[in-house]
Amino acid sequence: MLANFGFGALLITLLISLYGIGAAIYGVRRNQPAWVESARLAMLLTFPLISVVALSLIVLLVSGHYELEFVSSVTSNSMPIYLRITALWGGQAGSLVFWSWLMSAFATAVTLRRWDRDREFLPWVIVVSLITLAFFLILTIFFENPFERIWRAPNGQFIVAMFQPAGASLAMMRDGQGLNPLLRHPGMIIHPPMLYLGFVSFVIPYAFAIAALITGRTDDRWIRITRRWALVAWLFLSLGLILGGRWAYDVLGWGGYWGWDPVEIAAFMPWLTGTAFLHSVMIQEKRGMLKHWNMVLIILTYCLVIFGTFLTRSGVLSSVHAFAQSAIGPMFFGFIGLTFIASLYLLMQRWDSLKADTHMTSMLSREALFLLNNLLFMSILVVCFWGVMFPLISELFTNQKVTVGPPFYERATAPLFAGLLLLMGVAPLSAWRHSTAKTLGRAIWKPFIFSLLVGVLLPLALGVRHWAALLGFWLSAFVASVTLYEFWRGALARRRKSGENLALALWRLAGRNRRRYGGYVIHLGVVLMAIGIIGIEMFQTETQGTIPRGGSLSLRDYTVTYQSLAMFDTPDGRNVARAVLSVEKNGQYVGELHPRRDYYFESQQPMTIPGVRSTMEDDLYVLLVDWMPVSSQGATFKIYHNPLVNWLWLGGLVFILGTLIAAWPEKDPEEAVERAPRSAYAGAQV
Amino acid sequence: MRNNQPLRDVSPTRRMTAALLWMVGLLLLAGMTLIFVPQASAQNPTPPPAISDDQVNAIAKEMYCPVCENTPLDVCPTQACAEWRELIREKLAEGWSEAQIKQYFVDRFGDRVLATPPARGLNWLVYVIPPIAILLGVFLLYSAFRAWRRSAPPPAQASPPAAGSAPASDEYVRRLEEELRNR
Amino acid sequence: MSEVITESTQKVAARSRPPWGRILAWGGLAVLLALLFFGLLRTQSGGKRIGARAPEFTLTTFDGQTYRLEELRGKVVVVNFWASWCKPCEQEADELEAAWRYYQPRGDVLFLGVAWTDTDKKSLEYLQKFGITYPNGPDLGTRMAQAYRITGVPETYIIDRNGVLAYAKLSPFLSIEELKSAIDPLLED
Structure with a gap:
């Protein structure tokens, strides 16, 4: 019953979206604002409707309506309630509904802003958003319907269909197959939604870019409207990526946080272009240059979002994260083709009107360095894109599958990341427009000397000898010193001018230019992350051994002693083998670790959950690899020593904090002036 | 025709820019050579009779089995991978080198067992395309820079305030304020 | 990726020889879409080849x-x-x-x-x-x-x-x- 209701709501949403598209286009063509307004209302209506769809699906999931094929494929009686809710995005069909839900939430939010000054964008923003939404709804309704039920035909066969086939009766299912165990981690509750949010929210800047192209109003207005949207989208995407890394570290049990898996890269690619956009957009704001390039970047970002979604959902690529092979591929391909071709066509049409009076006086100016930064981001993108595409090409032309694995990406991108760090250190000190070697040198020498002390001598004193690690540490120290120096200089200058104390000066300084200082905080986060990455990538050591009970394994300063192993079944359908290890560091007892192996009966999948002892200095990461049938005989453990990896997570926190500072709503100075009487309302806008 | 003044003024900038470009270029080059130089594999001379897990993992780390795609062999928990690791152990015990073992796996299970495609045939493209594309990008950016500089008006009117007569900190405040205004 | 390059090619090429940039951009896009199309075709044909000639081995x-x-x-x-x-x-x-x-x-x-x-x-x-x-x-x-x-x-x-x-x-x-x-x-x- 509820299934029919949800499906009905889904259908109505699709019809309303299609109506909205038509009404908006008609309204523009005939110059009848009433139709556009009607389209806007249609868009507003989609959100409550999809909420109804999603909520009915959640209710069905939670109440265990296993006669629904989707419900039985992702939930089971043994799953706790929170996992049944998160199962919404645990399977293809549900995640499409979830995606549409988020998408329409964003579209609604953007429709609610005030449009007085950019009326002409409105219909096209509606059209782009609604086409995207309608596409996902069509996928859901015709190809991956979560409301399809399992019917039992008179001859005993099971049929999956939305409506009752003749003579069939609803199949009575007592239990479902349950969620993929990999997805049963608390990290999974938040990681996919964040990633999806990042993905869908890039639709908004894209919609504005397309609207600007169609209307021909290619001044800076669309940039001003969308820069915060882009920042918010980027925030979610970053958060999704960082949480994904943490989840991999905690659950996947291979001692790492990032495996250069095609699906990870698919999420990383829009992040790269998005980051490039956030930097180069400043050039357009300050100098009016590069209008083309920003347009290209934002369109590319969205295309990469769609492209990544296609890769992971159509079954073209295989990966741990990929959804099972599915029928949505051809449809999705059509959508990608439409998006790419339409975007490129519009871009070409307006190419000449985007031309700006571009000139550059100094190749050391901030804008020049930003362009170098963009070059590096694009280079990383090229490496990633090629690494993802090549197995596909190889399979097509030679019939041979190949693996393009982490060594490829690491070797190709490491120097590029190093280049980015260098720029991150230099660029904040260079001025817009004109910057000479002399001015730059004068600004740079203090942090440079300081960074040499901290980034090279300190690691040398601590025994680091590897040149690449030293380079990495120096670069990190350099960026950190430059960034902190910038805060310091700014605060000092402000104190001199206003007489505030240093802390207040710093606070007000950051408050007045959140985007700039938020950006610096992000840079500091990146530095911390870089330190963690250098630590784990260059200094990770590992050992593996089979030891009897009471035996020990040693790695670095640590000795782990195998105490016992217990095997037991849990009520949620797992068989758990859990080892108890005691850990000593330099002969001192420091605690116990419990690596385990969970075996899920329903899906017959094993999962290796590491036991981790985590400090700022290093992580001791122990995996239970194998054990003798009689547990007393012995067990095999794999131990990783991951230096500094906690800095990565700390850096992630700082990174997100910085993004929040930068994205925090502030009054748009123009609008605040213009709309002084209703400033409270204006402040609430985007 | 230009006078010499701005030219002299510009030349250190140009030198520094060139240095910066060189630095980036060198970094790129370093990356590329790293790609091309095959990994020097640690040959283990005459393996002891008992092969340790660490020796097995050192090889398995850089291999992939088709059962658990994109998960390195040394950490893949499936039975199939456990057997592959056992096979590596046996071969090591028979005195095979790392290269021989990898070659055996390639013959037996295909190129996909290697972490990166062997550089032959079509696979060369994996290693060739990114550097070419990146160099192309560098070239494009460089020529764009040159075109933009040519079209730039002489910086004469902009230089006086920055001449160094005012204290650096005031200049800094001025810049901060200007940036706020320009948003 | 071809798209990325060609579009940036475009940026510079537009002023001197516009057609080249455009041709490259469209060509790159066409290649990409063709690759995806055939990749998809390959994926989709998995398990559905009943009635077709069986692959030789x-x-x-x-x-x-x-x-x-x-x-x-x-x-x-x-x-x-x-x-x-x-x-x-x-x-x-x-x-x-x-x-x-x-x-x-x-x-x-x-x-x-x-x-x-x-x-x-x-x-x-x-x-x-x-x-x-x-x-x-x-x-x-x-x-x-x-x-x-x-x-x-x-x-x-x-x-x-x-x-x-x-x-x-x-x-x-x-x-x-x-x-x-x-x-x-x-x-x-």
């Missing part, structure tokens, strides 16, 4: 005999992909062997077992354990598995007398009757 068995599909015209060929570590394969091992013994006297049905991602030692142990007598061999270079685009083991493909793929099953056989009902129709004509 050469299988060298563990005891050194070589079977080429093209030389097996006139016989119904049952190709079973398995692995020693695969539990569901064990379920159907007895059924497959029983079916082989049932058809073997006729001479026009051939069973071929293909060990996928398996080590030779374990494969031979498995064959011994289940007393399998039909020819079995390793899938060298995982080529057969790729040609048939298998998604896991066990999978069974039945090729009719004309070399056409007539039947595919992506899960274990539960009974010998199930096998017979798949093979018998191919023997009638």
